[in-house]
Amino acid sequence: MQSAERRTTLADVAAEAGVSVALVSIVMRGAPGAGAATRERVLEVARRLGYQPDSRARLLRSGRSRLLGVVFDVRHPFHHDLLTGLYDAAGKAGYQLTLSAVTPLRGERTAVGDLLQDRCEALVLFGGQLRASELASIAARLPVVAMMRAARRRDVDVVHNDDALGSHQAVDHLVGLGHRRIAHVDGGEWHGSAERRAGYQEAMRRHGLAEHIRVVSGGAGEEDGARAAERLLGDPPTAVTVFNDLSATGLLDVLRRNGLGVPGDISVVGYDDTGLSRLAHIDLTTIGQDIDTMAAGAIERAVARIEGTPAGPREMVVPPRLVVRGTTGAPRPAAGARPPRQR
Amino acid sequence: MQSAERRTTLADVAAEAGVSVALVSIVMRGAPGAGAATRERVLEVARRLGYQPDSRARLLRSGRSRLLGVVFDVRHPFHHDLLTGLYDAAGKAGYQLTLSAVTPLRGERTAVGDLLQDRCEALVLFGGQLRASELASIAARLPVVAMMRAARRRDVDVVHNDDALGSHQAVDHLVGLGHRRIAHVDGGEWHGSAERRAGYQEAMRRHGLAEHIRVVSGGAGEEDGARAAERLLGDPPTAVTVFNDLSATGLLDVLRRNGLGVPGDISVVGYDDTGLSRLAHIDLTTIGQDIDTMAAGAIERAVARIEGTPAGPREMVVPPRLVVRGTTGAPRPAAGARPPRQR
DNA sequence: CTCCGGAACTAGAACGTTCTAGAGTCTCCG
DNA sequence: CGGAGACTCTAGAACGTTCTAGTTCCGGAG
Numbered sequence: 001m002q003s004a005e006r007r008t009t010l011a012d013v014a015a016e017a018g019v020s021v022a023l024v025s026i027v028m029r030g031a032p033g034a035g036a037a038t039r040e041r042v043l044e045v046a047r048r049l050g051y052q053p054d055s056r057a058r059l060l061r062s063g064r065s066r067l068l069g070v071v072f073d074v075r076h077p078f079h080h081d082l083l084t085g086l087y088d089a090a091g092k093a094g095y096q097l098t099l100s101a102v103t104p105l106r107g108e109r110t111a112v113g114d115l116l117q118d119r120c121e122a123l124v125l126f127g128g129q130l131r132a133s134e135l136a137s138i139a140a141r142l143p144v145v146a147m148m149r150a151a152r153r154r155d156v157d158v159v160h161n162d163d164a165l166g167s168h169q170a171v172d173h174l175v176g177l178g179h180r181r182i183a184h185v186d187g188g189e190w191h192g193s194a195e196r197r198a199g200y201q202e203a204m205r206r207h208g209l210a211e212h213i214r215v216v217s218g219g220a221g222e223e224d225g226a227r228a229a230e231r232l233l234g235d236p237p238t239a240v241t242v243f244n245d246l247s248a249t250g251l252l253d254v255l256r257r258n259g260l261g262v263p264g265d266i267s268v269v270g271y272d273d274t275g276l277s278r279l280a281h282i283d284l285t286t287i288g289q290d291i292d293t294m295a296a297g298a299i300e301r302a303v304a305r306i307e308g309t310p311a312g313p314r315e316m317v318v319p320p321r322l323v324v325r326g327t328t329g330a331p332r333p334a335a336g337a338r339p340p341r342q343r
Numbered sequence: 344m345q346s347a348e349r350r351t352t353l354a355d356v357a358a359e360a361g362v363s364v365a366l367v368s369i370v371m372r373g374a375p376g377a378g379a380a381t382r383e384r385v386l387e388v389a390r391r392l393g394y395q396p397d398s399r400a401r402l403l404r405s406g407r408s409r410l411l412g413v414v415f416d417v418r419h420p421f422h423h424d425l426l427t428g429l430y431d432a433a434g435k436a437g438y439q440l441t442l443s444a445v446t447p448l449r450g451e452r453t454a455v456g457d458l459l460q461d462r463c464e465a466l467v468l469f470g471g472q473l474r475a476s477e478l479a480s481i482a483a484r485l486p487v488v489a490m491m492r493a494a495r496r497r498d499v500d501v502v503h504n505d506d507a508l509g510s511h512q513a514v515d516h517l518v519g520l521g522h523r524r525i526a527h528v529d530g531g532e533w534h535g536s537a538e539r540r541a542g543y544q545e546a547m548r549r550h551g552l553a554e555h556i557r558v559v560s561g562g563a564g565e566e567d568g569a570r571a572a573e574r575l576l577g578d579p580p581t582a583v584t585v586f587n588d589l590s591a592t593g594l595l596d597v598l599r600r601n602g603l604g605v606p607g608d609i610s611v612v613g614y615d616d617t618g619l620s621r622l623a624h625i626d627l628t629t630i631g632q633d634i635d636t637m638a639a640g641a642i643e644r645a646v647a648r649i650e651g652t653p654a655g656p657r658e659m660v661v662p663p664r665l666v667v668r669g670t671t672g673a674p675r676p677a678a679g680a681r682p683p684r685q686r
Numbered sequence: 687c688t689c690c691g692g693a694a695c696t697a698g699a700a701c702g703t704t705c706t707a708g709a710g711t712c713t714c715c716g
Numbered sequence: 717c718g719g720a721g722a723c724t725c726t727a728g729a730a731c732g733t734t735c736t737a738g739t740t741c742c743g744g745a746g
Contacts, residue, residue, distance in 0.1 A: 007484075009702055020726045025704060035724060050484065055460040056399040056408075057702035060731050065399075074427050080417045084446040091449075096457065099442040103427040106434070114439065117398040141350075141393065222622055253624035276619075279565055281596035352732055363696045368734060378694060400732035403701050689746085696739075702731105709726075716718095 008049045017045040028053060059119065068095050068302055069115030072126045073102045077274055078289075079126050082147070085295025086124065093303050095121075102128070112138060122302040125149070127191060143305030145298045148191055152315065157301040159294055159316045163192045166287040166320040167199030168206075170241040170269040173285070173322055175207050177330045179239040179267060182209070185218040185228040185251060187243030196271065200241055212237075218247050225250030233258055236266055238331040245270035245277045245286055252282065252327065263329035273323050283326035294318045351392045360388040371396060402462065411438050411645055412458030415469045416445040420617055421632075422469050425490070428638025429467065436646050438464075445471070455481060465645040468492070470534055486648030488641045491534055495658065500644040502637055502659045506535045509630040509663040510542030511549075513584040513612040516628070516665055518550050520673045522582040522610060525552070528561040528571040528594060530586030539614065543584055555580075561590055568593030576601055579609055581674040588613035588620040588629055595625065595670065606672035616666050626669035637661045 010028070014021045019038060026034050027042040028051075034042075059065045068090055072079040083099070090097045098118055100111040108128050115123060122143040130138075132153065138144055139155040147159050167184075174182050184200040187193030197215060204213045214237065218228040225247035232240065233254075242248035248270035252262060260266050270277050273288030297316045353371070357364045362381060369376050370385040371394075377385075402408045411433055415422040426442070433440045441461055443454040451471050458466060465486040473481075475496065481487055482498040490502050510527075517525050527543040530536030540558060547556045557580060561571040568590035575583065576597075585591035591613035595605060603609050613620050616631030640659045 011702080021702090022704080022727080023725060025702095026725090029704085031704095033724070038724080052459050052484075054403070054462055054702055056403045056462055057731090058704075060397070060399045060403055060733085061702080061704045063731075074423045077420065080423065083444055084417050084448070087444060087446050088448050097444075099444065101426055101430060101440075101442065103430050105427070105431050116395050119397055119399055141395075226623060250623060253622075256624075279596075280569060280593060281599075354732075364732090365697080365734080366695060368732095369695090372734085376694070381694080397732055400701090401734075403703085404732080404734045406701075687746100690744090692742090694739105694741080697737090698735100699737105700735080701733085705728100705730080707727090707729105710724085712721100712723080714719105714721090716720105 007054075008051045009054070010051075013042065013046050013049055013051050016049060017042050065119045065121055066095050067098050067118065067120045068299070069112075069118065069120035069123045070097055070099050070126070071102060071108060071111045071115065071123065071128065072099065073128075075104070076127065078272060081291050082126065082295060085291045086299060088292075089296045089299035093299055095299070095303065109134075116141070121306045124298050124302060143302055145302045145305075147294065147298055150191055150195070154314065157298075157305065157314050157316070159298045159301065159318070161192070161289040161294065162317045162319050163195035164199030164202065166271060166289075167196045167241060168203040169320065169322040170271075170287055171200060171203035171207065173324070173328065174239045174241070174267060174269065175209070177239075177267065177328060179331050180209055181212050181214075181237040182239045182241065183214040183216060183232060183237040185216045185225060185240060185242045185247060187247070188217065188219040188224070190220045190243070193243055196243060218243055220244055220247060222246050222250035222253075225252075226254045229254035229258075233260075236260060238265075239267040239269070239328070241269045241271075243271060245272050245274045245284060248284055248286070248327075249276055249282055252284070262327050265332065267328040267331070269328060277323075277325065285325045285328040286323050287320045288323045289320050290318050350397075351394045352397070353394075356385065356389045356392055356394050359392060360385050408462045408464055409438050410441050410461065410463045411642070412455075412461065412463035412466045413440055413442050413469070414445060414451060414454045414458065414466065414471065415442065416471075418447070419470065421615055424634050425469065425638060428634045429642060431635075432639045432642035436642055438642070438646065452477075459484070464649045467641050467645060486645055488645045488648075490637065490641055493534055493538065497657065500641075500648065500657050500659070502641045502644065502661070504535070504632040504637065505660045505662050506538035507542030507545065509614060509632075510539045510584060511546040512663065512665040513614075513630055514543060514546035514550065516667070516671065517582045517584070517610060517612065518552070520582075520610065520671060522674050523552055524555050524557075524580040525582045525584065526557040526559060526575060526580040528559045528568060528583060528585045528590060530590070531560065531562040531567070533563045533586070536586055539584075539586060561586055563587055563590060565589050565593035565596075568595075569597045572597035572601075576603075579603060581608075582610040582612070582671070584612045584614075586614060588615050588617045588627060591627055591629070591670075592619055592625055595627070605670050608675065610671040610674070612671060620666075620668065628668045628671040629666050630663045631666045632663050633661050 010021050010024045014024045023034055024042055027039050070086060072083060087097055100114050102108050102111050108130055124145045127148045136155050144156040145159060146156050149158060186197045201213055204210060216228045216231055218224040225242060229251040242251055248268055252268055255262060255266060262268055270284045270286035273286045276282060277284035277286045353364050353367045357367045366377055367385055370382050413429060415426060430440055443457050445451050445454050451473055467488045470491045479498050487499040488502060489499050492501060529540045544556055547553060559571045559574055561567040568585060572594040585594055591611055595611055598605060598609060605611055613627045613629035616629045620627035620629045
């Protein structure tokens with residue numbers, strides 16, 4: 001019976017190699033204090049017995065766990081991209097990551113609870129709906145870094161994309177192409193939505209286009225974009241900035257179905273640079289969040305808190321970048337006065 | 344300094360409540376052997392001191408960890424859907440999940456290594472490139488369940504979708520609509536590809552359509568589908584079954600760009616029922632894998648191995664189901680003799 | 687009144703590591 | 717020749733739990 005036989009421990013290796021447990025520990029950690037010959041022999045025995053260190057015992061003894069807990073949502077594609085960056089950054093800083101997923105049946109509280117029991121030294125939370133008071137009570141126990149969350153709090157670090165700047169980049173790009181009548185489809189209740197909307201409005205004003213400001217309510221889903229498109233069809237602008245790529249995809253679909261050419265009749269800019277926007281037949285101009293910088297920033301902050309170095313301001317705002325693809329172009333020459341095509 | 348103060352332990356609670364450590368342990372676990380009044384008092388103290396059990400110490404002492412390790416690939420959307428199902432199934436069986444991700448910079452070996460150190464009692468591997476010998480040496484140490492892997496081995500359990508049956512369903516559906524000239528775009532080296540191709544061929548033969556069998560080489564990416572579409576354009580069939588949804592999307596795009604109506608001129612069936620296939624403007628008929636059943640099966644097998652119950656055959660094959668959407672329909676009346684439209 | 691059984695509680699070992707303190711042994715130098 | 721270092725190695729205590737084997741106390745049966 002496989003599971004019945006005890007796994008090999010330091011003591012087993014020590015007995016077999018004829019040395020003390022402590023020495024085997026030294027050798028296994030690669031710590032100084034063992035002769036070359038013995039080191040060799042111990043390693044050989046360990047390999048032969050298939051010794052695997054027990055991280056539980058190791059961490060129990062040496063107070064530190066060098067473990068960072070990450071709470072992510074299984075449903076959110078963007079979270080997965082971010083995970084990649086985090087693993088990389090954590091590795092470089094000498095920390096391990098332990099993941100806890102939020103699923104439709106497994107709430108954020110459960111996910112956080114598991115990580116607390118695992119004795120993580122800090123928590124990185126992606127998005128999430130936790131109330132400020134809950135966040136505070138967790139932060140009282142260990143350092144917390146919240147990503148993609150507007151929370152401007154004194155007790156947690158916050159790392160997020162500069163949503164307003166992203167909207168500026170989108171509007172600047174469109175204005176540069178000659179557009180003036182630019183609408184915005186917003187994201188409703190989602191985090192970042194308010195900032196992206198405000199950024200759009202501010203950029204429009206900065207370009208002297210205040211009179212053309214037009215915000216259509218939307219959301220994060222494909223169908224939200226589709227609904228918004230239907231509302232725009234009555235009097236289509238020459239360009240639209242959309243809350244995110246998925247919504248933009250729904251919008252694109254409805255526009256094209258109704259005979260509007262993209263980018264001929266109308267230009268569209270999404271947000272997030274997801275895999276979706278890269279698909280050949282979508283080929284969406286979009287705003288990409290700088291995943292690597294955000295990941296590195298989050299880890300850096302978490303580690304700084306753990307190690308007690310005060311680390312400057314609690315908020316880190318990372319500039320996004322414009323990714324130009326096929327859904328944006330110059331407006332029709334006559335554009336700006338009336339809709340380019342009757343519906 | 345937050346990280347400097349020791350966290351509260353059983354001993355702290357015991358001292359504060361004026362009882363022994365052992366009794367606090369009993370109370371915290373809800374085990375029998377403590378009076379109602381004391382129980383109440385201990386719980387109160389624990390709450391007040393913010394006591395959190397240390398899972399490391401707990402598991403170290405009590406041999407078992409009740410932990411299942413899962414290795415998944417951050418880049419694979421399907422893996423995320425599967426994770427959701429696994430969390431659910433594991434919870435019901437009284438086990439916790441600990442995740443280890445494969446990323447572009449973090450290989451499968453590293454991911455598995457971390458889990459071994461965490462003293463998981465079994466491993467669930469998604470897909471993966473590990474060689475059979477490596478798999479065997481891991482399986483010698485603890486039970487392993489491989490998902491989405493063709494490996495027909497005696498040392499690991501295998502849970503996967505019935506790829507051949509999925510292809511049958513696709514072909515049956517198309518034949519039922521009246522198609523005869525049905526091609527297949529395969530997945531190259533990817534797991535499942537050979538089975539899906541063979542299933543297609545077998546189904547065609549079963550319907551007496553052996554002469555119409557036509558396999559075009561493809562892959563798992565959008566561009567693979569696009570390339571395959573270009574190769575089909577010279578003499579388009581009336582229907583195509585494609586290795587997966589992403590490839591089908593690329594194929595759809597090229598077909599439409601070249602003036603072929605879908606499903607008017609040509610019907611397309613994908614595989615996996617990913618979010619992509621559900622997008623309104625893709626609306627792809629596809630074969631959906633039964634995620635919940637596969638997840639439940641994997642957990643059930645892992646637990647059975649851990650607990651020593653032999654559990655029957657090592658391989659579990661789960662039937663998929665056809666999801667009819669908008670890319671399939673009856674062929675043009677004249678179809679079957681010559682391409683419905685010149686290119 | 688004694689004795690028994692059970693409920694409530696406790697002391698101390700164990701889990702597999704790491705860490706501290708110190709014991710040998712060897713080399714080198716005054 | 718004596719001793720100071722520098723190595724190599726070891727014994728044993730910790731880490732925070734759970735588990736085993738008690739001990740104490742109390743009520744009720746004999």
